[in-house]
Amino acid sequence: MILKKVAIGNRFEAFIEERFQDKTNIIFSDDNNKGKTILMQSIVYSIGYDSIWPVGFNPRLYYFYSNISFEGVDYEFLRHNNSILVLVNNQNYLFNSVAEFKHFLSKDIMKIPYIPKDGQLKISDLSLFYELFFLGQDKRNTSNIIAKSNYNKVDFVNMVFSYQGISTIQFDESIDIEALKLRKIELEDKIKIERKKIQILRKSPQIATFVSSLANNEDFERTKTRLKDLHSSIFELRKHRNREENRRVKLTYLLGELSSLNRNLKEGKVKCSDCSSTNIVFSNDDFEFDVSNKFVRDSIVYSINENIKLKDEVVSELNELIYKEQEEINKLLETPNPEFGNYVLFESEIRNSKEINDSVAFLRSELTEVDNQIKSINNGIELNKVKQEAFLEQIIAEISNLYRVIDPNGTMVVNGLFTKANETFSGSEEQEFYFCKIVALNNILKHNYPIIIDSFREGELSTTKEEKMIEEFIKLNKQVILTSTLKREEYSSDKYSSFEEVNALDFSKLEDSKLLQERHVEDFLQIIDNFPISI
Template sequence: MILKKIAFGDASEAYVENKLNRGFNIIFSDDNNKGKTIVMQSALYAIGNEPIFPSSFPFEEYYHYVDIELDSGIELEACRRGTSFIIKIQNSLSILDGVAELKRFLNRNGLTFPVIIKDNVQKIVDPVLLYQLFFVGQDGKNTATIFHDGYYKKDDFWNLIFSYSGIESEIIDTVDKDAIKLQIDLLNEEKKTIKTKHKILKGSKGTALNLVSQQRYNETFENKVKKISSLQGRIVELTKARNRATSRRLVNERTLNEIRSLNRTETSGSLYCVDCGSDHIAYRSGDKSYTFDITDVEMRKNILESIQDKISAYKEEEENCNNQVNELQKQLQVLLKEEDLSLETVLMYKDEIVDASAADNRLVEINNEITSLKASLTVNSKKSEEDAAKRATLKKQIVEQMNRFYKQIDPNGSVVFYDLFSKRKNTYSGCEETEFYLAKLYAIATVLNHKYPIMMDFFRDGELSTEKEDIVLKLFGELNNQKIFTATLKKEEVGKYKKDKTINGIDYSVNNDSHILSEKNVGQFRKLLEPLMVKI
């Protein structure tokens, strides 16, 4: 993935960054407040990130544009205003309402969004988590957790890394295991019952009847209620997600039918607006950020394709939710069946119900079921152990790489990293914080071998020494990823990156203080937005 152009603005002022190359880019200036952070934040905001812009910059009022080359070589252009996105890819235009639609679209078109287990439900990660694999902003840093710590936590970030590497996310699967074990116990009880053909004795032992003691019964019942509640909670969340997808699909289907009903070739009459008399009919994005004239044939075609694509995505989401709900309901039925099977066991003690031939057949069936269940338990346990080992190995590789990187830039340093996150009571600051984030970006990039651009705003924060900086530039320079760093230089340092042929130095010193936007860039900005049918 290569960032080619970054732009933002409106009809009166704009800024366009088109000097990026595929190698090592350092955006620098001789003072702060020259717009470096705004450019970095705008690039990822345009493709769904939750930004941390300077408080003085009203980012929601502007259009944000980015031109990206995907790993496949296909070019993708994106424009965002508010919560709506316009995406152009391979001459196809898509209008997306919200980050949920955006991430599913990008996931289908070359920018992979891994799936993790969140709240015991499979979820496609949001951009705010994914982009932290390769981007460190200037503000909002806390080495003990992720950026935008809220819905997502640091465990989710680790699960993202595991999923990206093809390792299944860690999930609480005790419900599944216990359900299988319960089935085996009940089948063994039924088997014992058939063999003995005797009436139940009050002192008989049995897992299904749980007559050992009232205390054990209460504990078993309480555990059962917890497992049922867990399953029901997961089913409720998935049902909500499915209902949301269904609702959005129906809205888009109605919109699709309304647009298709427009027929401009009728000679007997034409459509017009009863309020103003205009014969132009428009389609507006969900948050009203964009309006498109659908009386234009080409525009109507693009919008129809975009809506149809969204409908297909929501259908896929509904189907995925249904499949997960069905699987969870099967597990729930197994747990709820406990009492039913106990009653069956009681009935089977009556001689008149079980005859010899039926008992023999049933015993064969039971043995086969028990063998199958034990095998699945073994396979699941082995798979779980293998995945746990893979997760531990990957963690170790990343942390070891962080420490190797740190020792190269600071051989005499005493810091030792034990995780991608520090302890809450021992967060890093100053130069150590900068070294930590650099080590983290480097380790993730080299161990995962991802293709994203590596981006760090203010990479010399904390007074990183010149000697250390040179080592950092050398190590990151060896990576094939595009690099985009920013730095504020001292007066005597200005021009230092121009001397290094491996660095594409982009000087922002000439920009106005605290106001990067300019009227002179509006024409160029308009030209970038024209192919996306965005008029400002």
């Protein structure tokens, strides 16, 4: 992934930056309020990040554009509020929400990991995922992620594991799961031994479920648990299917409207009764498309058709899953009824089972408690704790190595990807920790995303440490985008000129708190012209 261009604007003011290179880029100025943070947030906002904007900046008024290369293919992204347009190979794709856009990214462009959330595996939130390589200036907290939403640091750690291909689990260090598993095996063995003493179970399992509380409980618990899982699964599948079908119907209706408009345009002109304009505009919540232009209309129709095909596939798959679950429910509810004569035949065995049933009841009660504890930890996700711990130790070791490079005499102790809530770093230590963490993740995961850090020398970081950081960034041999605010004496000394492998971008001459200018509007509108919209 290589960022080539970023732009922000509307019809009245805009800004464009296209001087990025595939190496270490440092955007600097001799003062704050030059728009560096707006620019950095705009980069990730254009591809789905929940950006944290400076006070006074209203993102709803603007369009956010980026040109990013993925494996040699250029993708152009345009975001307005929650809608995102993607242009690739002269084809447009429209997404009405960040959630829809995320699935497109995951399927066609990026390797976005799945993590356990709310009892099932879900694609990672984009804001969570981008924290692998993006660090904003505001709301930093070494004890947690920055853009929290419904996610937390456990989700981030699980995402790192998943990215590496290691199965994930939400940790609960207060419970020894291995001891629970051993106790479960022990209880199950004891129950098996007791079950063998009940002759009716062996001679007539069908009657046993009617006369033996042990057999009945076992059969009922199996059926109840499975029915509960099936009902819950069907409920969620139906909700998902109905949402997708509702979206498909809306898209089909929209396609019909556009097709009807196409016929009207062929048979005669459609014009506004007030102003007599023949420009016909279709809009979603965030974008407007000039559908009186055949190329634009065909592009939108193609995008809608692709979305309808996707919805059809999803609905069909969900219906098939629902059918299979319903079939299993019907099989479970088919309960055979033994003949009365069989009770007389096995009368002695039935009488002998009562005492054993009572002795098993206590064992089953404890087994249920232990099993529920294990389920609450695993939550349906495969446990792979040994690999996880080893991998986490590898990352922590890399963080510690980088820290010794940056600050050989430092006393900071790193025990994880996050600090404890009551031990957050501040000042230069915070910046050193974030530097070591984001570079270590890059080195260990070997991801192909650029490293983007806003205000990378915050916290009175010494010149020596800053220079070591820049040297480490250069060694990565990939695109790095940093921002820095220099002191007056640093600015006058042409601070970054000594680094041959640094692309230094000076924002000092920009007007304070006025990154967006009218003089960039024409060029910005030329960028927008590549998309089938009107602004």
